[in-house]
Amino acid sequence: MMTGFGYSIHAKDGRARTGTVSTPRGDIRTPAFMPVGTAATVKAMMPENVRATGADILLGNTYHLMLRPGAERVNNLGGLHRFMNWDRPILTDSGGFQVMSLTGLRKLNENGVTFRSHVDGSKHLITPERSMEIQKLLGSDIVMCFDECTPYPATRKQAEDSMRLSMRWADRSREAFGDRPGHALFGIQQGSTFKDLREESAEALRNIGFHGYAIGGLAVGEGQDMMFDVLDYAPGQLPDDRPRYLMGVGKPDDILGAVQRGVDMFDCVLPSRSGRTGQALTRFGAVNLKNARHKDDPRPLDPECTCPACSNYSRAYLHHVVRSGEMISSMLLTWHNLHYYQELMSGIRAAISECALDAFAKDFRARRETGDMEPV
Secondary structure (H helix, E strand, O other): OOOOOEEEEEEEEOOEEEEEEEEOOEEEEEOEEEEEEOOOOOOOOOHHHHHHOOOOOEEEOHHHHHHOOOHHHHHHOOOHHHHHOOOOOEEEOOOHHHHHHHOOOEEEOOOOEEEEOOOOOOEEEEOHHHHHHHHHHHOOOEEEOOOOOOOOOOOHHHHHHHHHHHHHHHHHHHHHHOOOOOOEEEEEEOOOOOHHHHHHHHHHHHHHOOOEEEEOOOOOOOOHHHHHHHHOOHHHHOOOOOOEEEOOOOOHHHHHHHHHOOOOEEEEOHHHHHHHOOEEEEOOEEEEOOOHHHOOOOOOOOOOOOOHHHHHOOHHHHHHHHHOOOHHHHHHHHHHHHHHHHHHHHHHHHHHHOOOHHHHHHHHHHHHHHOOOOOO
């Protein structure tokens, strides 16, 4: 382990673990949910308010930040933490997923990926070495190695070729990362839905040696059942004494199911994106504030929630500002959604510590099956 970065497990319940990822900028309690600050901001939120929800770490996006304002500019302005006024840990992804999903024209070869910006059409090249350079310029605490996110569905040959390319890029990423005390590099397992390819990938990553390990290539259209089938074995293929990060997941029930299968870290745009589209994520399931049934409802969104949206405003008011397109609707609902996610993670951590995760999960699913509270 590098100086200033570490991982300790405090308790286990089945395959689920609770612990702490230690960094010079602060501890990350696991299982952890990382709000996504794509372009150096969690949309509709002030950094101090994100922290107030209980978040220990944010995710920044390498692809978007390299395009604007530019990694060199961020570095010249003191690094990403100072630039966005967040003094806690930051994880940056490698840019590989966005290159796959956002660029219409891309050319991939052994060296890296050439693509055109979705912003202005300018031409760019990302290699493992350039991805490491960008993330170093940003100053992120946890760096992700550069990989190709294997699309779904993929034939076995496609998944095999993609995974092996990602493993060669992982080796180059580790070499380019070098020795950076206080910063960590995570490898990314690929292999689509093929167990033996996942094991081959995990072995390659173990041989290279990383400070943490991510499970990539899921939540790309395969559905929850198939994702859970992969998670029944994939976390166990990775080292037990390092944090395990499931990239791009997800919905609350996805997170709980993944924790039960041994995953420690998560990120997803769902809470903030839903908040901007009038959807609240609650212990009773999703609530669409656009629906007319809320227009005369004086009750809080969730009577058990202590966030500002639930403490200070009625469903009728939230319905009004959502339907009126007022900016406060995005602010309040995003705050609520992020608060709910952090409350969920806190409950999961406590349940693991008490060896009561199965009971927690049973209650979680029972509440969601009953659905939203009955309208007045």
